[in-house]
Amino acid sequence: MIKPNLHPWDRALRGIIGVVVIAFALFNGDFLEEPVIEILLFIFGALNLVSLATGWCPVYSIANIDTRSK
16 A cells, blocks of 8 residues: 655645646747647646645655655
8 A cells, every 4th residue: 555655734735746747838829839848848847746635655665755644
């Protein structure tokens, strides 16, 4: 079972970042002309929203960081 490792403030910040990055990737108009960058931004935003929903960050898990207990 996955043990949550994100503090509520960390989760909220990831939610805000996820929404902003996904909105930018979807509605950037002609600012980004490279579709690969748009896809990577969308994936980054989606991973932040997954971390928001689950309270678990795989990078924090690998680095043995736990902001929830602080």
